[in-house]
Amino acid sequence: MELTKQWREHFKQLRAFDEAISLLYWDMRTQMPEQSAPLRAETIGYLSTEAFKRQTSESFKRLLDEMEGADGLTPIESRSLSVAKTQYERNAKIPPEEYQAYVTLVSEAETAWEKAKERDDWGMFAPYLEKIVAYQRKFADYFGYASHPYDALLYDFEPGMTVAQLDRLFEGLRDELVPLIRQLKQAGAPLDWSMDQKAQERICHDWMRVVDYDLSRGRLDATVHPFEITINRRDVRITTKYDEADYRNALFGTMHEAGHATYEQQIDAALDELGLGGGASMGIHESQSLFFENFVGRSVAFLKSVYPSLQAEHPPLSSIDFETFYAGVNEAKPSLIRIEADELTYSLHIIIRYELEKALIQGTLSVAELPAAWNRLYKEYLGVDVPSDAKGVLQDVHWAGGSFGYFPSYALGLVYAAQLTETLRAQHPELDTWIASGEFGPIKQWLETNVHRHGKSLTPNELIREVTGEDISVRPLVRYLTAKYGTA
Template identity: 35%
Template sequence: MMADVYEALMAHARETAAIEQVAGRLSWDQETMMPRGAGAQRGEEMAAMEGVLHARRIDPRVGEWLAKVDPVEVVAKAQVARIRRSYQRAMKVPARLSQEIARVTSLSQGIWAEARAGEAVANFLPTLSQVVDLKREEAAALASGGDLYDAMLDDYEPGMTGAECAAMFDALRPRLVALRERILASPRKPEALSGSFGADAQIRLSRRLAMVFGYDLQRGRVDTAVHPFCSGSGDDVRITTRVAEGDPFNCLYSTIHETGHAAYEQGVDSDLLLTPIGGGVSMGVHESQSRICENQLGRSRPFTEWLFGEMRDRFGEFGIQDPEAFYATVNRVSPGYIRTESDEVHYNLHVMLRFDLERALIAGDLAVADLEGAWNERSLADFGVAVDKPSNGMLQDVHWSIGLFGYFPTYTLGNLYAGCLNQALRRDLPGLDQDLAKGELGAANDWLRENLRRHGGIYSPRETIARACGEEPSAEPLLDYLETKFAGIYGF
C-alpha cells in the first residue's frame, strides 16, 4: 500500500517537474529569441503557467499522500522531503500572489533590459518597487512572523540565514581587503588585454571551451543574452554568453562559468531526471561548480598556457608576448564596476555590496527611490571608483528585476565551496596540472560528477560538499588559495 502511495506521489511530482521545465523554456526564449513586442503577452503566459504549477503544488492529494508515506531508503526519503518542503511553502502563498509575481517579473525583465540599454534608472524604478512589494508580501507569507530576508534566502540555500551570511562575509572581508591592498601596492602591473577580437571567433572558441569543461552539446546549446545564464536540467540544458569585441574574456569566461552550471545539471544521475531532486541541490552548490570551472581551473597557470595558444591560433598576435604574461593578464586585479567581469579578489566584495543593499530593501531600511544613490556611495567606498553610468551600477544585474532577492549571497557561498572542492580535487588528482596544460579536463570532470554532480539533491547542501571533500566546508581553503595565487603573480 505504501509503495503505491509513493508511486502516485512521484508520478504527480514528475509531471509537475516537466511543466516547470516548459515554464523555464519560456523564460529562456524571453531572454534569447522572443520578439521585443511580445513582452506583455509573455507576462500573461508566465502567469498562466504559474497558476497551473501552483495548483499542482497545493493539490489536496499531495497532502494526503505525504501523510501516508515514510520511506527509509535514502533516495526516496530525499524525494519525499523535497516534495513536503515544496508543498508546505506553496500552501502559505496565495495563488493570486504567485501568479502576479510571475506576471510582473516577466514584464520587469524586459523593462530592466530597456532601462539598462538606455541608462535610464527612472524608467525601471516603478516596476522595481512593484517587484519588491510583491516579494516582501510573499516573504511575509513564508516567514510566518520570522525574518523576511531569511524566507527569501531559504529559496536558494535551504537552511541558510541572513545572519549566517553576514557572519561569513565578516570573516572573509578582512583578509580579502588586506590582500587587495598588497596587490594594489605592488610595483608589478600586469597589462590589460587590448585590441579587437571578432565576435564569430569568440563564439567558436566559447563553444570549444564549453565542450572542454564537459558540456554535452547534443543536450544543450550556446546562445547570447544581455546577462549570461544557464537554464534547464537533464537532457535539455541551455547556456548563454555575451560578446564584446574589445573584451573576449567576458565571453570566454562567462561561457566557462555557465558551463559549470550546465555540467552539474547534465551530470545528475539519469534515474533522477524530472524528479524533485533531479537537479542541483542549492544555488551555493551550483555556484561552486561554475566558480571552480571559471577560476581554480579556467584561470590556473597551466590552463591559461593552453588558452594562450588557442587564442593566438584564432585571433593571431594580440599583444601579449608569452603564456606567463597572459596568465597575469587573465588574473589582473583592478577595481571596477562589473561583478561578472571582476577578478577573484574583488568578486566577493561586489556580492557583499548587493547583499547589504537588498537586505536593507527587504527590511524597509532602504527605499527603492534611494537605491541608486546608496549603490553609488557604497561602490565608491568599497572600490574607489565613482559609478559613471547606471549600467555599470545598479542596472548591471538582472536579478532584482526578476525577483531573485536572497540569491546574491549564494555566489560567495559558492566561491567558498569551490575553494574546498579545489583542495580535494588536487589531492585526488596529482596529474591535474599536466592535464590542464593540454586543455584536457576529462579527469576533473569525472571527479566532479562522481563526487558531487550525480547526487543531485539527495543530500543537503553542506552534506553534499562535505561528502565530496571529506570534511566540513570552511573559508580557509578559498582564502589560502587566493593569497598563494596572487602573491605569486604580484611578487610578495
C-alpha cells in the same frame, strides 16, 4: 496505483512541463521570430500556471499526506518528501490574490527599472522598490523564520543558509579582501582583445572539447545574455555572447556555462522523478561554473596548454609572451559594475548587496536611504566613487524582479568552488597535470561522484561537509586569491 509510483508520476509530469517551459524560453532567446513574442509570453504563462497548480492542488496535498503516513520509504524517498513538503507549505502560505498582485507589480517594476536605468532616474524606480520590499517582508512573515526575516527568503536560493552563517562568512571574507585589493599594482599596458566572431566560435568549440563538455547532450548558441538551460537531463544547452572587441567574454563565458551544464548532465537520472533533479542550490551551481571558468579556465595549467593553438588561431597573439597574456586574462581591479568584475573583487560587489538587502528586509534601511548607502559601501570596500545611480544602485535587475536573497549565492559560488578545488587537489595532487594535458575524465568523474550526482538531495551545508569534511569556510578562497593576487 501504488503510492510511491503515484509520487514519482507526479514529478515525471512536472518534469514534462519543465521541459516544455524551458524549451519555450530557450527558443524565445535563440530562434523565435520577433513577432511571436506576445503569444510566446502568454503560452509560458499558461504552462507555468498549470505546473504551479499541480504543485498546490488538493490532490497533491492528499498525496503528500499519504506519503507522510506511509511506512517503508527509502531514505531518498523521505528526502524527496521533505523537500516537496517544504515547498508545498511555502506555496500554500502566500494568499493567491496577494501573489497575483505581486506578480503584476514585479512585471511593472521590471519595465520601470529598465527605463530608470536608461535615464539614470532613481526616482522612477524607487516607488516600485518600496512596494516590492514591503511584499518581501510580508512574505518572509508568511513563510516564517527563527531569527531573521531574511532567512525565510534565502531558502529559494540557498536552502539551509542563514543570516547568522552568512554574516560570519562574508565578514571574514570582506576583512581579507579589502586589504588584498588595496595592495594591487597598476596593470601593464592594455592588450588588444579583439577577434572576429568565427574565430571565437572555433576556439569556444575547441575549449569545450578540451574540457570534455558533452555536446551530444547539449548545444551552444549565441545570445546577448549568456545562459545555461536544462531542457532535460540529456539536453542541457548553453549560450554565449560573442563580443568582437573582447574575446575574453565568449571564451571564459563559454567555460562558465559549460560548467553549469556539466553539473546538470551528471545529476543522477533517478532523482528526476523524485523532484530532486537540478542543482543543490544557486551557489553550488555557481561553484561548478566558476570551477570551469576560473579554477580551470584562468589557470596557468590550462592556459599554457591551449596557448599555442590559440596563437595559431589568432596570429596577433604570436608576438605576445604567455606571461603577458596570462596577466591580461587575470587582470584584477576595483570597478563599479558587478557583471564586469574579476574573481578577486567580485565578492565585494555581492557583500555590499547582501548587507543592503538584509537591512531592507529587516527594516533598518529604507529604500530612500538605499542609493547613499550603496555609494558609501562602494567607497569603503572597493575604494571607488559611484558617478551615477545607473552605474550604482540601478545596475542589477534582481531587486526589480523581486529576487531578494539571490545575491549571496554568487559569492558563495566562489567560496564553495575554492573549497571543493582544495579538496580535489588534496585528494589528487596531479590535478594540474590533468588540466595541462586535457585529461578531464577523472576531474569530471570526481565532480560527478562528489557533487553532481546528488542533485538536490543534499543541502549546500550537507554537501560541503560531506565532500570536504569541513563546514563551509572562506579560508580556501582567501588562500587561493592571496596566492594568485597577493604581493607577499
